[in-house]
Amino acid sequence: MCSLPPYHLRHFTCDNTVAKGARWHTIKLQACPALTWNADADNHGRPQGEHEMELRGTLRDFSLEAILGLIRNGHKTGTLRLAVTTPVAMLRRVDLSFLGGEIASVQCGSLRGLDALREAAICVEGSFEFSVDSALSPQDETVPVAMEVALATIDEARNAMKSLGATLPAAGVAFSHAVPADDTIHISVEEFRLLAVTRDGMTLNDLIATNTAPTVDSMRIVRQLMERGLLVAGPAVPTVGQ
Known part of the structure; x- marks a missing residue:
């Protein structure tokens, strides 16, 4: 469980040193002013519950993989909204829904699933916001994406984009x-x-x-x-x- 004081933490970076076989970034408290966890707290300085939690920042300061890892490790249910720009300067809006930390669906315009995730993967400019939403349930219409598949898809899309951009x-x-x-x-x-x-x-x-x-x-x-x-x-x- 994530326990945060009743103010914004604005100092996160990700450390790429991880355990063997792991793909998640370790979060360290360092200078990275664009990323914030917001939590409404009670009079004792404790969050009122995970439904009050919110994550926001920019892709320059926090990679997509790190965001996915943070949501998964926190077993969060809610929606991650990306307002991003592709390498060819085209604006995109990508919504990822999560159920218990796992990706339940991905949408970018008419794109769905892995296609939508590949669109998000190539974007390095833009902002993100994750809001916990208790209304999402297993009965909602979803197209789940396994996290391992998501990470492999992100790597593949970025490598392909790098090759295509050069030719x-x-x-x-x-x-x-x-x-x-x-x-x-x-x-x-x-x-x-x-x-x-x-x-x-x-x-x-x-x-x-x-x-x-x-x-x-x-x-x-x-x-x-x-x-x-x-x-x-x-x-x-x-x-x-x-």
């Missing part, structure tokens, strides 16, 4: 259709779907916004279409004032 053009570069050198080209269903809605002059951000897949998947599909010779990148689109 794709900048977000302001316009794409156009191209005629491949080979007479016959085999493409996947996901490649066909994105190619079908692509118009000459669209930028990477346009293609991501048009596609229904997570950002990292949309970027992967764009790279595959470029490798197949079906899309070609042009010069960067000048911004206003240039």
Whole structure:
């Protein structure tokens, strides 16, 4: 159980040294002003109950994995809300519900489950807030995600994003259709779907916004279409004032 005094603790950082086989960060009281635990307390300086607990901060100061670990170790039931920005400067709102510290569901717009989690994983800018909600129950409609699967998904998405960011053009570069050198080209269903809605002059951000897949998947599909010779990148689109 978490026992906190009736004021805001604003000094948390995570220590990456953990026990062998563990994936959770150890919390230390150090300078990290953006993260706060809020608790309403009684006259004796003790919290009135876990339903009064609230966690908030920024992703610059606290990683997504550390947040998940803190909620799981506290066996909390409630909702984690992320207001974040992707590496290509697109705003996202991600909601994760928890039941007894375990992930009960994840939603980001039309994305659900692991797809929504992959969208959250690539974001390093933004804020988060966790509110305990006793109304959530096992009878609520949920799509549970095992914590080990969640952590592996986060790692995979970040590694993929790093690789894609190094090979794709900048977000302001316009794409156009191209005629491949080979007479016959085999493409996947996901490649066909994105190619079908692509118009000459669209930028990477346009293609991501048009596609229904997570950002990292949309970027992967764009790279595959470029490798197949079906899309070609042009010069960067000048911004206003240039």
